[in-house]
Amino acid sequence: MGSAIALGFSYIVMAILNYLDLKKLIGYQIDWSHDVIKPALASIGMGAIIWQVKLVLLPFSALLTLIVALILGFIAYLAILLALGGLHRKDVYRITEIIGKRFKS
């Protein structure tokens, strides 16, 4: 656990330093509301669903818990994110491009 904390901490340091460099070079600023808070709220909503599924199904089967929690969690995340206006059509297009098509300008 100690090793995992140390590794996680090094990712935080690197992410902050990279961000500071980007800020200095191109003036990039995180849009906290759109880029962080909305996905974070949707993740919390997803987490609540996963937690409930875990409570109900875990005594029966870990495999079933995992499958149901992942499916319902994903649906909940997407629904909350869309409801909050945290996902644009352009973002969906980009994500599908990265997965299957090209990242064009």
Next chain:
Amino acid sequence: MSRQSFVYGALVLLAASFINRIIGFVYQILMIRLIKPEGIGLFNMVFPIYILVLVLATMGIPVAIAKLVAEEMAKNNIQGAKRIFKISLTFIIGLSTFFTIVLVLGAPLLLEYVFPNPKVYYIFLCLIPGVIVVSICSAFRGYFQGLQQMTPTAVTQTLEQLVRVVTGLLIAYILLPRGVEYAAIGVSLGVVIGEIAGCITMVILYLRFRDKLPAVGGPSESLSQTTVRIFGLGIPITLTRFISTLLMSVDAILIPQRLQASGMSISDATSIYGQLIGIADTLFFTPTMITIALATALIPAISDALALNNHRLVLSRTSEALRITTVIGLPCTATFFLLPKEMCGVLFGYPDAGVILGTLAFGGPFLYFQQTTTGILQGLGEAFKPFKNLVIASVFKIIGLYYLTSIQPLAFWVLPLLWASLILLWQF
């Protein structure tokens, strides 16, 4: 074979990378179930050293080949491109042979002073032939990339992975009754046999392709001038890669050593390390398939915008990429945090590894964020900045690993100190 467009080439490599990651993930699940985290831990203690030697043995020459061959092709000097490849290949064969001999002779010393577990000796010896094979193969890959032919690289990488999986699992299964350290030899042999298969295929593709290129142009510089150009490009690449790989390899030595310092047996320390590397890391790094793909695609996209001097486009691509990173990264992190034991248990059969995954999860959004930002910085032509940041982050990592892994009384002070340093860094 006609020249492939940049986008098509990138897509071919991306598709191959996706297929390889999926095959690799399935292989990891099967291998952990077969040779247990201890076997995976043993292999992963020696593998970073092997990668480190590969960095030295290739000396950045494959990247130099790709760049110089592309330059000669742009001038339509095909003979010049072939000449650069042949000279580079000679250097690579010489260097990799030298480092192979050094490794064979130096293996007992590494066993005594570097490797935290003596059981790794034969696992390491079985990996050594891979140095020559991978080095030669990477020279051919550089040549094809210089010719803007990405298909040979993609095909051989996938073939390598398939052969590695089949032979690795087969040999590990056969050797398992002799003990887990022998079964782990299967992983090493799988790597080397896969690389031999890839290299042979690459040579066949080269021989088929060679005669299709017309004999246009000729040598426009002396041997010493070409050598200076090759190493002028290769040595700086090697320096940054060597330091990055060295810093990333520290985990393989430091974690098992510090676990032993906390009172664990060698076998338990190796097993815990295997759970970290083989199970928790495998799951934790799965979303990086997307962020690495994003970073790869971003480098040319940002460079294009920069070349057009379009600052707004640079900014919009940056924020779009980072928004996608958080949209994907945050739910993945939440899932790792909430279902770690279920994931590790169902997929790998080791629910205990969930403790490590659950702890790693808090760094998840930052890992994915730093990969995308690294791609953006490279696209901006500032490749040194992420390297510098990696060095700084690694210093924090090494201090953290040293004190937190063995949980000494001092460890309780280390985390607040690290946080304080981070806040200071943020301020400046």
